[in-house]
Amino acid sequence: MHRRTTLLSLCAAAAAVAVTALPWQVQAQELPKKTISMVVGFAAGGAADTAARVIARKLAENTGLTVVIDNKPGAGGNIAHQYTATGPSDGSVLLFGSVGPLAIAPHLMKLPYDPVKDLAPITMGVNFPNVLVVHAGLKIRTFAEFIDFAKKNPGKLDYASTGAGSASHLAGELMDDMAKIDTVHVPYKGGAPALQDLLGGRVAAYYSTYSTAQPHIDAGKLVPLASTGPKRLPQLPNIPTIAESGYPGYSATNWYAFVASAKVPKPTLDRWNTELVKVLKSPDVVAELNKHGMPPMPGSREDLAKEIARESAMWGRVIRDRKITME
Structure with missing residues (x-):
């Protein structure tokens, strides 16, 4: 009797271990x-592109x-x-999505997809301010001189962006609105071609x-x-924010976040969140992204959904107030 009880107990324990291990085994198959x-x-x-490559290398290393x-x-x-x-x-396609298409473009144009319904949030990637730079040949050396030049030359001072409806575009629109200046937006297909023309x-x-x-600053x-954020850039401590330069409340940060098709199963999206948050918290990745002025901001899928909604509401108001269109 004692032996039978022992065997039954061992079988029960083995079954319990199997049940406990099952979620891990299922999770391991989700990617x-x-x-x-x-x-x-x-x-x-x-x-x-720079940030994505840093993250992709570590993701490959971690997952094999x-x-x-x-x-x-x-x-x-x-x-x-x-x-x-x-x-x-x-789940084989991950998008390093950006503030423009996710929170700005829906207010500017009719899209062939719905960012909220057709794309599923995974985690915030990086969040950082931009820095307003001018060509050295322009002979403008301070932000006050930039505003003064723009006011004296309406419609003649142009600025590049990474595309219509991008963060760099709306940063300029917000600046025009708050400073009551008239600058000319010139869209490009990314930071590299915009920089080349600058x-x-x-x-x-x-x-x-x-x-x-x-x-090129160096x-x-x-x-x-x-800089366009609420705080000065650590890499440029002597360069003021726009907010502290006479325009309190000005804030236009740039961010990139991971999203995927909304058709991807939830367990796979959750697993990608786990893997990407792990990457974004890795000391070597944190150091490399910070070196490029793009601090990682990993979080939950719910946190990203809330941030997209908040940014969409904010930029929607700017677009309506400025009467910005894609024409």
Whole structure:
């Protein structure tokens, strides 16, 4: 009798271990066993591409999967977002989405996809201010001089952006509104081509990411005037924010977040959140992204959904007040 009881107990214990292990075994199968495409909506060489490559390398290292960057520039990032929204539903496509298509573009145009219904949030990636830079040949050395020049030359001071409806575009629109100036927006397909024309003197200014502008600031080819966030950039401690330069309340941060097709099963989305948050908290990734002025901001899927909704409401008000259209 004692032996039978012991055998029954051992069987029960084994069954309990099997049940306990089952969720882990199921979870281990949630990531697709194929090449993972990390889609970026801007050209290679810009801030989004730089951050994505840092994250992709660590993600591949952690998961043992092949992760490739798939640049799909154009339409302010909307081409990449539409591709992801209508693409594979097995979780093999991750989009390094941006504030423009996710929170701004829906207020500017009729999109062939719905960012809220067709794309599922995974985690915030990086969140950071831009820095307003001008070509050194412009002879403008301070933000006050920039505003003064713009007021004296309405419609003649142009600025580059990474596309219509992008964060760098709306940063300029918000500045025009608060300062009552009239600058001219010139859209590009990403940070790299925008920077190329800025360095060539074909445009005067750019609300650039720090990582894109930094080498050229150091070389004296670009002059930083102000940052667009609530705090000064740690890398440019002597450069004021726009808010502290006479325009309190001004804030226009840039961010990139991971999303996927809403058709991807929830367990797979949850697993991607776990893996990406792990990457974004890795000391080497944190150090590398901070070096480029793009601090990682990992969080839950719910946190990202709330942030997208908050930013959408804010930029929607700016677009309505400014009567901004895509025409």
